[in-house]
Amino acid sequence: xxxxxxxxxxxxxxxxxxxxxxxxxxxxxxxxxxxxxxxxxxxxxxxxxxxxxxxxxxxxxxxxxxxxxxxxxxxxxxxxxxxxxxxxxxxxxxxxxxxxxxxxxxxxxxxxxxxxxxxxxxxxxxxxxxxxxxxxxxxxxxxxxxxxxxxxxxxxxxxxxxxxxxxxxxxxxxxxxxxxxxxxxxxxxxxxxxxxxxxxxxxxxxxxxxxxxxxxxxxxxxxxxxxxxxxxxxxxxxxxxxxxxxxxxxxxxxxxxxxxxxxxxxxxxxxxxxxxxxxxxxxxxxxxxxxxxxxxxxxxxxxxxxxxxxxxxxxxxxxxxxxxxxxxxxxxxxxxxxxxxxxxxxxxxxxxxxxxxxxxxxxxxxxx
Amino acid sequence: xxxxxxxxxxxxxxxxxxxxxxxxxxxxxxxxxxxxxxxxxxxxxxxxxxxxxxxxxxxxxxxxxxxxxxxxxxxxxxxxxxxxxxxxxxxxxxxxxxxxxxxxxxxxxxxxxxxxxxxxxxxxxxxxxxxxxxxxxxxxxxxxxxxxxxxxxxxxxxxxxxxxxxxxxxxxxxxxxxxxxxxxxxxxxxxxxxxxxxxxxxxxxxxxxxxxxxxxxxxxxxxxxxxxxxxxxxxxxxxxxxxxxxxxxxxxxxxxxxxxxxxxxxxxxxxxxxxxxxxxxxxxxxxxxxxxxxxxxxxxxxxxxxxxxxxxxxxxxxxxx
Ligand SMILES: Nc1ncnc2c1ncn2[C@@H]1O[C@H](COP(=O)(O)OP(=O)(O)OP(=O)(O)O)[C@@H](O)[C@H]1O
Ligand code: SF4
Ligand SMILES: [Mg+2]
Numbered sequence: 001x002x003x004x005x006x007x008x009x010x011x012x013x014x015x016x017x018x019x020x021x022x023x024x025x026x027x028x029x030x031x032x033x034x035x036x037x038x039x040x041x042x043x044x045x046x047x048x049x050x051x052x053x054x055x056x057x058x059x060x061x062x063x064x065x066x067x068x069x070x071x072x073x074x075x076x077x078x079x080x081x082x083x084x085x086x087x088x089x090x091x092x093x094x095x096x097x098x099x100x101x102x103x104x105x106x107x108x109x110x111x112x113x114x115x116x117x118x119x120x121x122x123x124x125x126x127x128x129x130x131x132x133x134x135x136x137x138x139x140x141x142x143x144x145x146x147x148x149x150x151x152x153x154x155x156x157x158x159x160x161x162x163x164x165x166x167x168x169x170x171x172x173x174x175x176x177x178x179x180x181x182x183x184x185x186x187x188x189x190x191x192x193x194x195x196x197x198x199x200x201x202x203x204x205x206x207x208x209x210x211x212x213x214x215x216x217x218x219x220x221x222x223x224x225x226x227x228x229x230x231x232x233x234x235x236x237x238x239x240x241x242x243x244x245x246x247x248x249x250x251x252x253x254x255x256x257x258x259x260x261x262x263x264x265x266x267x268x269x270x271x272x273x274x275x276x277x278x279x280x281x282x283x284x285x286x287x288x289x290x291x292x293x294x295x296x297x298x299x300x301x302x303x304x305x306x307x308x309x310x311x312x313x314x315x316x317x318x319x320x321x322x323x324x325x326x327x328x329x330x331x332x333x334x335x336x337x338x339x340x341x342x343x344x345x346x347x348x349x350x351x352x353x354x355x356x357x358x359x360x361x362x363x364x365x366x367x368x
Numbered sequence: 369x370x371x372x373x374x375x376x377x378x379x380x381x382x383x384x385x386x387x388x389x390x391x392x393x394x395x396x397x398x399x400x401x402x403x404x405x406x407x408x409x410x411x412x413x414x415x416x417x418x419x420x421x422x423x424x425x426x427x428x429x430x431x432x433x434x435x436x437x438x439x440x441x442x443x444x445x446x447x448x449x450x451x452x453x454x455x456x457x458x459x460x461x462x463x464x465x466x467x468x469x470x471x472x473x474x475x476x477x478x479x480x481x482x483x484x485x486x487x488x489x490x491x492x493x494x495x496x497x498x499x500x501x502x503x504x505x506x507x508x509x510x511x512x513x514x515x516x517x518x519x520x521x522x523x524x525x526x527x528x529x530x531x532x533x534x535x536x537x538x539x540x541x542x543x544x545x546x547x548x549x550x551x552x553x554x555x556x557x558x559x560x561x562x563x564x565x566x567x568x569x570x571x572x573x574x575x576x577x578x579x580x581x582x583x584x585x586x587x588x589x590x591x592x593x594x595x596x597x598x599x600x601x602x603x604x605x606x607x608x609x610x611x612x613x614x615x616x617x618x619x620x621x622x623x624x625x626x627x628x629x630x631x632x633x634x635x636x637x638x639x640x641x642x643x644x645x646x647x648x649x650x651x652x653x654x655x656x657x658x659x660x661x662x663x664x665x666x667x668x669x670x671x672x673x674x675x676x677x678x679x680x681x682x683x684x685x686x687x688x689x
Contacts, residue, residue: 080592102598110595122586127608127683137594173684189594 025094026053027196027229028077033088035069035076035253042301046072046084048253054246056196059223059230061244061261063237063276067297069253070233074199078113079105093196111141114190114228118202120182124174131155131170134189141193157188162218180211187218194226201233216242237280241265246335249273252297252308255327259336267346269330269338272309307340315342315356369680376676380669387665388442391658392435407654408448442662448655450648457659460644465663467542468640471563471629474556476622478564483571484614488607490572491579502572510569518562518635525558540637559636563629567621574617578610585609611682619675626671627664 035047047069054060062070075081077090077097090097093112097105109115117123125133134157135150145153151170158166161184174182183203190198200219204212220243223230232244240247240261247264249257249272257270268274275293295312298304306321307313313320320341330336330344343349396404405422406413413421422428426437441447447457486502493499509517526539537558543551582588583606591605630642637643641660648656680686 080589106595106597108595109593115590115593117586117589119586123590125587125591125605125609126685136596140594140596140600175685186590189590 026091027056027093028054028231029089029091030073030077031089031091033073033077033090034086035072035081036085037081037083038085044300045303046081046253046300047076048303049088050248050250050253050255052248052255052258054197054229054231056229057223057227058246059232059244061240061247062231062233062250063235063240063247064250065235065293065297067300068250069300070235070250071201073250073253074201074231074233078109078115078199107141110137110195111193112195113197113199114192114195115199116183116186116190116201116203119206120179120186121174121206123186124182126174129171129173130177130185131158133174134158134185134192137189138192153192154188157192158185161185161188161191161222163188178211179207180214183207183211183215184218187215187222191222191226191228195228197229197231198223199231199233202235203232204239205234205236212239219243237276249276252303253300254308254324255337255339256309257336257338257340258327259330259338260334263333263336267330267333269336269342269344269349270309270340271313271315271342273338275312315353317341372680373673373677376673380673383669384666387662388439389435391661392438395654395658396434396438397431407652447659447662450653450656457655460656461641461659461663464639464641464644464660466544467638468626468629468633468642470542470545470552470556471559471632471638471640472622472625474560475563475567476618478560479568479571480614480618482564483568484575484607486568486572487575488579488602490576491583492602494580499576503576506569506572508569509565510573512566514562514566514631515635517566518559518632521558521562522635542638542640559632559638562635563625563632570617570621571614574614575610578613579606582606582610608682612679615675615678615682619671619678620668623668623671624664626667627660 030053031051033047033050034045037044037046050069050073052060052062062074064070072081072084076084076086077092079097079100079102086098088098092108095104097108100108124130128136131151131154134154135147138150138153139145155166155170158169163169163181163184169177174185177185187203198219203219204215207215216239219230219232222228230243232239234240244261247259247261248255249264249270251272256272257264257268259268264273265277268277272293279292293312298308298311304321305323307316307324310316310320325339325341327337327339328344330338338344342352405418405425405427408425409418409421426434445458447461449456450460483506486506490499490502522539526537529536530539536554538551538555541555543555545552579602583602585606587609588601588606591601596605626641627645628642629640630646632638633640633643634646641663644656645660647653648660
């Protein structure tokens with residue numbers, strides 16, 4: 001059968017890549033990250049033991065529903081989540097961010113790591129000129145830069161991210177730019193000091209579809225030119241497919257599945273991923289017919305034991321509620337891991353799924 | 369920007385005109401012609417004087433002629449004459465203005481500084497010891513009556529110091545700045561403190577809540593993401609945006625205080641506008657009361673225009689419309 005041959009091929013390719021990547025030290029390595037907020041209502045377990053790595057020049061997508069902890073995980077790693085209790089390890093360029101002093105952390109932020117956020121309308125200060133805002137980051141890390149130099153560097157950056165007439169627009173205020181142009185300003189600001197990592201937290205969610213595509217295209221182009229690694233946070237697997245190399249699927253503060261993007265789309269393992277894929281608009285399917293996953297994520301306060309996705313899972317068995325399944329390797333693929341009791345063997349898994357299928361009103365896409 | 373200011377000025381003039389109409393209605397139309405002449409002439413004036421005043425103010429003519437006359441006098445800086453010394457009201461008011469302004473000029477920056485700094489510090493660590501300390505302090509001064517605080521300051525910083533031979537501050541009175549800057553300053557320290565402490569509390573609470581809002585804004589997160597120092601994030605980015613409601617309050621306070629630092633002036637024996645107003649009311653010195661009402665309204669209007677102009681300076685988004 002062709003799948004078997006394909007599987008063999010894949011195994012060989014994976015082995016080759018394994019050798020190639022074997023001695024590559026990741027740019028960012030997050031290990032057992034836990035983030036908790038102590039609030040009046042109780043302790044909010046926003047991130048519950050998350051580990052992942054980003055290699056230099058690579059793009060990692062983090063995908064998950066709203067509230068799954070995508071923003072908190074990345075922000076806590078760089079000392080951003082105010083009022084959070086953070087534990088674990090976050091090695092960036094060989095140093096642990098979580099044990100750094102505030103001063104060391106500041107030297108990393110903005111210089112080695114750039115960040116852009118979801119809403120470009122509110123992410124720029126409304127009362128300062130954009131040229132000044134871009135230059136401020138440069139001057140904060142490069143004290144020798146003169147005012148004139150920073151200004152011309154800001155203009156260059158604006159030109160680089162595709163803002164027309166940058167010299168004239170340096171002295172404009174954010175409200176004089178469109179949403180897409182403001183996101184370009186944010187990107188210029190984040191990349192001003194040539195960071196090795198860019199964290200893009202839902203960079204296109206607030207934008208029109210055409211502008212979304214333009215911004216993604218710009219990010220891809222800049223990544224290829226500058227060799228910047230990217231962590232792209234989104235709740236849209238379509239965006240992941242566009243730009244990411246690897247993907248982490250987050251749910252209720254834990255990783256459900258991680259894989260290379262092509263593996264995930266071809267051969268996902270986890271039922272939650274299946275749900276996300278099912279809610280993805282594809283060619284030929286009108287927007288109205290999307291299949292969202294039914295139910296709500298669990299409360300982040302006192303989460304119950306067992307598989308966090310259990311209450312919404314169509315393949316649920318009695319064992320699922322006892323203990324959260326650990327992440328296990330999917331054999332034959334490089335770094336493909338999934339936290340689900342379903343068999344890792346593709347054939348057995350298919351039959352296990354098929355056993356449940358009739359019970360499901362809406363068919364989930366298979367073998368994409 | 370220019371049209372914006374012109375519009376605000378025009379609006380200010382309109383408000384001032386309305387004030388004159390209201391004053392006219394209350395003090396002239398309300399009591400009726402006979403009483404106005406009596407009141408303006410003073411309690412013990414002979415009938416001849418009353419008649420003279422009635423004629424001078426055209427009180428026997430229709431109301432619009434009277435109003436025209438009243439307005440004409442105002443525009444030419446003629447507010448009439450007081451009962452007792454027959455001094456022009458304008459000069460009585462002019463004597464009070466520098467004293468009240470001296471009081472505000474020193475107290476306003478002080479309360480702004482105290483209020484904003486304590487508010488910012490509170491907001492930086494909500495519910496911390498620091499926050500509770502400033503909140504309690506603000507509540508304490510907010511609920512302390514001005515005269516109690518003034519008298520306490522006099523008791524400790526004037527009386528106690530003076531009987532121990534340290535005469536740092538005079539107990540009361542005013543020395544013009546032009547006469548002796550040092551004496552001017554010494555005489556005003558305690559009134560400044562009194563006025564600033566009772567007013568600062570409002571600013572502590574206002575700054576705290578405004579800063580708490582702004583510190584959660586996305587652009588503050590952006591500032592942190594740039595690796596800026598916490599001080600720069602708080603003052604350069606957050607406070608700048610949090611300043612707008614504080615400015616509004618400041619404009620209102622300065623404007624109203626021009627006509628009304630009544631208690632502080634009483635406690636420290638400073639014959640400013642508030643003091644003059646109280647005396648005029650006690651003596652039913654109507655022309656002086658009218659004069660002060662008009663000056664006080666003008667102060668509020670001017671402060672509002674200044675605040676609006678500052679808005680446009682501080683927030684580029686305002687400049688457009
Ligand atoms: N400061 C905070 N205090 C208490 N709980 C918080 C705080 N910040 C985040 N949380 C909680 O942490 C959880 C994860 O939030 P997070 O913002 O990371 O979600 P997300 O995956 O980024 O979602 P979205 O797609 O909506 O951005 C949520 O349940 C949220 O309510
Ligand atoms: S572990 Fe069980 S409940 Fe959880 S996703 Fe897998 S099948 Fe569903
Ligand atoms: Mg988020």
